[in-house]
Amino acid sequence: DAGVTQSPTHLIKTRGQQVTLRCSPKSGHDTVSWYQQALGQGPQFIFQYYEEEERQRGNFPDRFSGHQFPNYSSELNVNALLLGDSALYLCASSGTGYRDNEQFFGPGTRLTVL
Amino acid sequence: GNSVTQMEGPVTLSEEAFLTINCTYTATGYPSLFWYVQYPGEGLQLLLKATKADDKGSNKGFEATYRKETTSFHLEKGSVQVSDSAVYFCALSAYSGAGSYQLTFGKGTKLSVIP
Numbered sequence: 001d002a003g004v005t006q007s008p009t010h011l012i013k014t015r016g017q018q019v020t021l022r023c024s025p026k027s028g029h030d031t032v033s034w035y036q037q038a039l040g041q042g043p044q045f046i047f048q049y050y051e052e053e054e055r056q057r058g059n060f061p062d063r064f065s066g067h068q069f070p071n072y073s074s075e076l077n078v079n080a081l082l083l084g085d086s087a088l089y090l091c092a093s094s095g096t097g098y099r100d101n102e103q104f105f106g107p108g109t110r111l112t113v114l
Numbered sequence: 115g116n117s118v119t120q121m122e123g124p125v126t127l128s129e130e131a132f133l134t135i136n137c138t139y140t141a142t143g144y145p146s147l148f149w150y151v152q153y154p155g156e157g158l159q160l161l162l163k164a165t166k167a168d169d170k171g172s173n174k175g176f177e178a179t180y181r182k183e184t185t186s187f188h189l190e191k192g193s194v195q196v197s198d199s200a201v202y203f204c205a206l207s208a209y210s211g212a213g214s215y216q217l218t219f220g221k222g223t224k225l226s227v228i229p
Contacts, residue, residue: 033217042118042203042219043158056214090157094215103207103217105150105158 002027004093004106012112013081021076021109025093031055032074033103034066035090043090049074074101078111116141120204120220127194127227135189135223137178137204145206147171147180152201152222161189161202172218194227201225 005024009090010033024034031050035043038059049068072093078085088110092103121205139145149161151172162171167182176191187204201222210216 012228035217040222042205042221043217045216045218047215050213055212056216058216074175076135092158092217102146102148102160102163104160107157 004091006089006091006106006109008109009081009107010110010112012114014114015081017081018077018079019081019111021078021111022073023076023091023093023106024073025091026104029093029095029104030072031094032068032072033092033094034074034076035092036060037088037090037108039087041107042101046076054067081113083113086111116145116206116208116216116218118204118206118218118220120202120223122221122223123201124224124226127225129196129227129229130193131197131227133189133191133194133225135204135225137187137189137220139185139204139206141185141208141218142208143208145208147178148205148207148217149176149178149187149189150203150205150219153202155199158203158222163202194225196227196229199225199227 019080034046037043047057052068062080065077089110090108091106094103117140146165148163150158151161162173164171164180170179203222204220
């Protein structure tokens, strides 16, 4: 059973560019959450997708957008990249119906903005 | 809002020493509590969890007890190994509306174990 997978592993972009990160959830999971982890910090919640809709959103600007597909995979898009967007982006999946809603994390995509 | 505060690192211990990493939280309702571990260059792995007051989570020799009266979830291990060197994150999961549970993390504590 494959766990959560993310692509690409690493990415280098320049300021002002746009980037798309991809995530495939663990088998049987229908909810995908995205987190940003800056160097030396804990992960910060960006948003969560369920049934192809954004269900919850953290304190991130509209430059951050996402999408969920019918097969539950998800994309994170960031427009007009800033140097401060350099971080590890983590995707986590979970299943509905569980009180603690345990989230399983992928290995992350390391984004560097020059 | 919800928040998690954990002791700042880095923490450096000798092999076989006793480990405690303190974690306290602020949350409305009844959150679930987690410890995640992150090895260099990797994503997060769930280490242990507790879903209600007085529950003890345990895994790989690590333990943490959900203390509602002190809003704490301190991580302990009786004898650390070099392979335990990693960054440890305390987190809570709380209902945030619209059927969604959201994880809130502490800033992480870097542990280095020396032979």
